[in-house]
Amino acid sequence: MRSDAVFLERMALGGDGLRVGVKDSIDIAGFQTRMASGCLADVPPAAQHAAVVQSLLDAGCRIVGKTNMHELAYGLTGINRWAGTPVNPRAPGRVPGGSSSGSAVAVAAGLADFALGNDTGGSIRLPAACCGVVGLKPSYGRVSRSGVHPERSTLDCVGPCAREVSMIERAMAMIDATFRPQGAPSHAVVGWVAVEANPAVAAAARAALERAGIGLRPVALPTFGAAFSAALAVIGAETWAAFGHLAGCERLGADVRTRLAAARAIAPAELAAAEKVRVALRAEIDAALADLDALALPTLPDLPLTLAAAGDARAALRSSWCVRPFNLSGHPAITLPVTVQDLPAGLQLVGRAQHDEALCALARGVEAR
Numbered sequence: 001m002r003s004d005a006v007f008l009e010r011m012a013l014g015g016d017g018l019r020v021g022v023k024d025s026i027d028i029a030g031f032q033t034r035m036a037s038g039c040l041a042d043v044p045p046a047a048q049h050a051a052v053v054q055s056l057l058d059a060g061c062r063i064v065g066k067t068n069m070h071e072l073a074y075g076l077t078g079i080n081r082w083a084g085t086p087v088n089p090r091a092p093g094r095v096p097g098g099s100s101s102g103s104a105v106a107v108a109a110g111l112a113d114f115a116l117g118n119d120t121g122g123s124i125r126l127p128a129a130c131c132g133v134v135g136l137k138p139s140y141g142r143v144s145r146s147g148v149h150p151e152r153s154t155l156d157c158v159g160p161c162a163r164e165v166s167m168i169e170r171a172m173a174m175i176d177a178t179f180r181p182q183g184a185p186s187h188a189v190v191g192w193v194a195v196e197a198n199p200a201v202a203a204a205a206r207a208a209l210e211r212a213g214i215g216l217r218p219v220a221l222p223t224f225g226a227a228f229s230a231a232l233a234v235i236g237a238e239t240w241a242a243f244g245h246l247a248g249c250e251r252l253g254a255d256v257r258t259r260l261a262a263a264r265a266i267a268p269a270e271l272a273a274a275e276k277v278r279v280a281l282r283a284e285i286d287a288a289l290a291d292l293d294a295l296a297l298p299t300l301p302d303l304p305l306t307l308a309a310a311g312d313a314r315a316a317l318r319s320s321w322c323v324r325p326f327n328l329s330g331h332p333a334i335t336l337p338v339t340v341q342d343l344p345a346g347l348q349l350v351g352r353a354q355h356d357e358a359l360c361a362l363a364r365g366v367e368a369r
Contacts (some may be wrong), residue, residue: 005068005080005084005085005086006065006102006105006106006109006111007021007064007065007068007106008065008066008068009066010065011028011063012062013057013062014057014062015061017062018060018062018114018170019061019062019064019112019113020056020063020064020112020171021063021064021066021067021102021106021107021112021114021115021116022053022056022066022116023067023069023102024066024068024102025069025073025099026050026052026118026147026148026149026158027048027049027050027148028053028063028066029049029053032044032045035069035072036068036069036071036082037082037083037256038249038251038252041251046147048147050144050146051144052147055174055175059174061174064111065106065112067100067101067102067103067106067117068083068085068086068101068102068105069100070123071253071256072239072243073239074239074256075099075253075255075316076097076122076317077095077096077098077316077319078096078098078099078101078127079098079255082251085101086105087105089105089132090131090343091304093307094303094305094307094343095130095306095310097127098123098126098127099120100119100135103117103127104117104128104130104133104135104161108133113167114160114161115161116159116160116175117161118156118158119137119158119159120157120327121231121327124136124137124157124160125137125299125333125348126320127161128335129335129337131344132337134161134162134163134165134334135161135335136159136161136172136335136356136360137159137332137333138157138158138356139157139332140154140155140327140330141330142157142332142354143159143172143175143176150239150242152241152242153238154234155235155327156327158175160175164367165360165363166364168363181357181361182357182358184365185293185358185361188215188293189214189215189217189292190215190292190294190349190362191292191294193219193296193297194218194220194297195224195301195322196301196321197302197321198340201298201300201340202297202298204345204347205297205348206296207338208336208347208366209366212368214296214366216296219288219292222284223277223280224325226277227324227325228320228324228325230275230328231274231327231328232317232324233266233273233274234271237263237271239263240263240264244260246260255313278329281328285326286352289351289352293362294351296347296350297322297348297350298347298348299323299345299347300322300345300346301318301319301322302319303341303345304319304344305319323335323348331351332352332354333348333349333351334348334360335348335349336367349362
């Protein structure tokens with residue numbers, strides 16, 4: 001296992017503007033999109049840029065490399081025995097998080113001004129929290145997925161990670177022509193969602209809001225637990241549809257092979273039930289946000305897993321407990337770094353659907369204070 005595997009391929013493509021890393025699930029013309037998998041090592045180069053890549057180039061950015069990731073974007077630790085595992089700059093003995101591991105590490109290590117990832121079950125927010133940076137999952141459908149893999153997903157969103165919220169907003173303005181940064185609210189009230197989490201992690205997230213003078217109200221989301229399971233079923237079925245043909249590949253990582261095998265067994269009735277949960281959760285969140293600026297909760301339910309503990313599949317899945325439901329609902333969600341016992345964790349803010357600007361403005365205000 002390599003210890004310096006932030007980029008699968010380095011390049012200097014584009015202008016002399018901001019340095020950007022692009023996850024290996026996003027097409028760059030002339031370069032392979034291998035999803036950090038040995039099973040796709042021989043795929044032909046992409047014929048054209050993904051829409052978001054073209055937007056970055058049009059804005060004068062310099063793309064500095066294809067960032068590493070958890071294989072096939074189907075994992076949460078970032079450990080990759082074929083492509084190497086990027087070292088977490090904030091906590092070298094702990095996972096960088098997945099699946100957008102290389103993007104978060106590149107930003108945390110100062111190798112890129114921002115980096116693009118995609119988030120299907122926490123894959124931007126988790127590594128951002130693990131590495132002590134900011135990560136945004138935009139509203140579903142807000143940013144083009146043309147040229148992003150897998151091609152079809154009802155959960156996945158392309159978004160940026162960066163060291164500051166202002167850079168997140170600059171990145172969003174490039175990849176979403178409708179994004180217009182807003183001023184931070186002078187008085188904000190958010191709903192605190194009580195979830196199963198390490199008390200110290202939850203306390204650090206709440207403390208960040210209290211220091212910023214944000215009002216807090218308790219909010220209940222009764223469908224939250226069911227939404228976690230429903231989102232797992234949906235991502236499983238959609239990942240099987242995209243990559244099931246690789247299940248017999250000898251180079252496939254053992255963890256991804258196990259998850260793919262389980263995904264194959266997801267029944268249509270389970271998916272139908274998951275869609276009902278999606279509708280119910282979306283309605284609960286919309287109702288809760290009717291008179292609130294955002295919802296708030298930890299990003300990670302605990303401190304980032306140690307590298308030694310990351311082989312526990314159940315623990316790895318649990319790391320997405322606080323983030324995965326918002327992929328199902330489609331609401332925008334951003335993570336801000338907090339520190340617990342000198343280790344990185346995250347405060348997650350969730351905004352109204354398609355109101356990504358307002359969510360970022362609130363996050364910028366919290367960050368500033």
